[in-house]
Amino acid sequence: MQANDDVVRLQRLLGGPETAWLVRRVRARLGQGHTGPLTGSVQLREPSADQRAAIMRIVGAPRRPGATLRVDLGELEDLLRRGVWPNGLADAVAVLTGPIPNRPRERATADAAWADAQDAFNPAILVHPTLADWWQQWCTAGHLKRAARSDPSVARRLAVDAATCLCALPSTGEPLAVFARRTTGDAHGLDRTRPLGRVVLAAVGALGEVDAKSAADDALGPREIWASVGVLVSAVSSTVLCLGVPGEPSAETGGTAGARATAIALREWRSAGLPVVLTLEQVRSGGIGVVPAGEVIHACENPSVVEVVADELTRRGGPEAASMVPPVLICTYGQPGAAVLELLDHLTAAGAGVRYHGDFDWAGLRIASTLAAHTPWEPWRFRAPDYASAVHGLDSQPPELTTERERLPLRGAPAASAWDPALADAMRATGIAIEEEEVIALLVADLVPAPLQKREPHSPDR
Structure with a gap:
């Protein structure tokens, strides 16, 4: 550090308002990581008379007078080193304005x-x-x-x-x-x-x-x-909407209080044909029975399917109701959570099969794939021909229903359909989404006994 009187002289030379522009330009150049003596020049367009006079006191009159004020940094460097500030221009600017950040070095460090x-x-x-x-x-x-x-x-x-x-x-x-x-x-x-x-x-x-x-x-x-x-996230918040799930008979007289309560409640709900929402704790209670091998568990994506099936079962009433066994229907309610997956694992433990249907959109295919990764299933009206039939149903609808059942475009990233690759291809080619509610009558016809409503013919994989 040079003596205080040298700093005072430096302040007089470069520290005034008339030379502030010059100091700022030099500091900006040094901040770009410049090392060694400064070269080149800086210039100021349309300088004031005071700014021009200040530069002339430092480096002398310009060789070529003009509207732009130009300062040769190499010449300024030499003047400082031979005169008031031997440490050079870079050090002089640092003394006048504070430490100069090295932007490239700071960026590299960051x-x-x-x-x-x-x-x-x-x-x-x-x-x-x-x-x-x-x-x-x-x-x-x-x-x-x-x-x-x-x-x-x-x-x-x-x-x-x-x-x-x-x-x-x-x-x-x-x-x-x-x-x-x-x-x-x-x-x-x-x-x-x-x-x-x-x-x-x-x-x-x-x-x-x-x-x-x-x-x-x-x-x-x-x-x-x-x-x-x-x-x-919570054993209580993880739930599953279901219909016709059997209670475990042995749990009604033995097991824990939770198992007995769950088994008895399921028996009554199943007998009444009522849908129920089970928590994960209830699924794990030990009160849920299994579905025998050779029988089928149906699974859907949307709760409206369960609601309509239950409503149709309730409407039947009369003496036939007592002998009617409701179908076992599980709703994933979007992506299947822990309660859904564990209930299906338990119900299929004896070898029962699962048939699944979901929305014909990309999210629906992803949901189906997630379920398949945990629980093997066969498609339930969920193949390419079923999609084509649903689209055809939109094409053939009466004109007065056009605004009520307008086409929904497919949105989002495409997904695969490993159970039927042709399904994803058909959806991609058509570009139309078909919600499960659009084909709900077919699904209900598959599940509700024939005396209740006429069953639609369907292929063995449904």
Whole structure:
């Protein structure tokens, strides 16, 4: 550091308002990472008389007078080093304005910190290799920076904690609060209001191949996403809508109080032909019976199917009602949660088959694929010919119904239909979505006994 009197002289030379523009230009150039003596020139268009006079006092009159004021930085460097400031122009600007940030170096340091934060997620990728591409894309899209509020140290902590949670998956029916306590030390650590909760939920969704478009289709909610890896948001909030589920006879006289209550209630509900919503705790109570081998369990996506079937059964009434056995019908209500999957596992334990129908849209195909990954099923009016027939039904509808039953376009990312690849091809070619309610009469006809209503002929796979 030079003597105070030298600093005073420097202030007089370059520290005034008339030379502020020059100092700012030099500082900006130095901030770009320039090293060594400065070269080239800076210029100021239409300078004031005071600005022009100040520069002339420093470097002399310009060789070519003009409207633009030009300063040769090499010449200014030499003048300072030979005169008032031997340390040179860069040091002089730093003394006048404070430390000069090195932008490229700062960017490189920040990039290295963010890369380190991103690499902290690698343990999760070793356990779940399918997360590699998702993590790269998720970080590139800026989600990690937003979750960490642009602080790389916070981002690294999030990545480390998220990896710890993901390495502990899948779970085996563990409540979310218990899982969070075990992996983060905080029962609320994975709440959706916490950054870590949002990061881990997004990663868990990626494990189930839930991309942004399918999420926009509402194919999966947080409860279903967590359930896909065996974590329960709540054993009470995970429910299943069903009809005709048998109670376990032996549980009515033995077993736990919960098993007895569930078995007796199911017997009465089944006898009355009433639909019921079971919690996961009730599914696990031991009070649910099994469906014998050779019989069929039907499953649908939308609750309206269960509602209409139950309504038709209730309407029958009379002496025939007592001898009528309602069909076993399970509703996934969108993506199947833990209660749905565990109920189907239990009901099919003796070898009963499952037939499934859902919406003819991309979200519907994804829901069907998710169910198939847990419970094998055969299509129930859910093949390409069934889709073509439903579309034809729209084409042949009376003109007065056109506004009421207008066509719904397919939206979102296309999905596969492994049980019948021709179905996805037909949907892609047609571009029309058919909701389950559009064909509900056919579905009800398959389930309600013939005396109630005329049954539609259908192929053996229905």
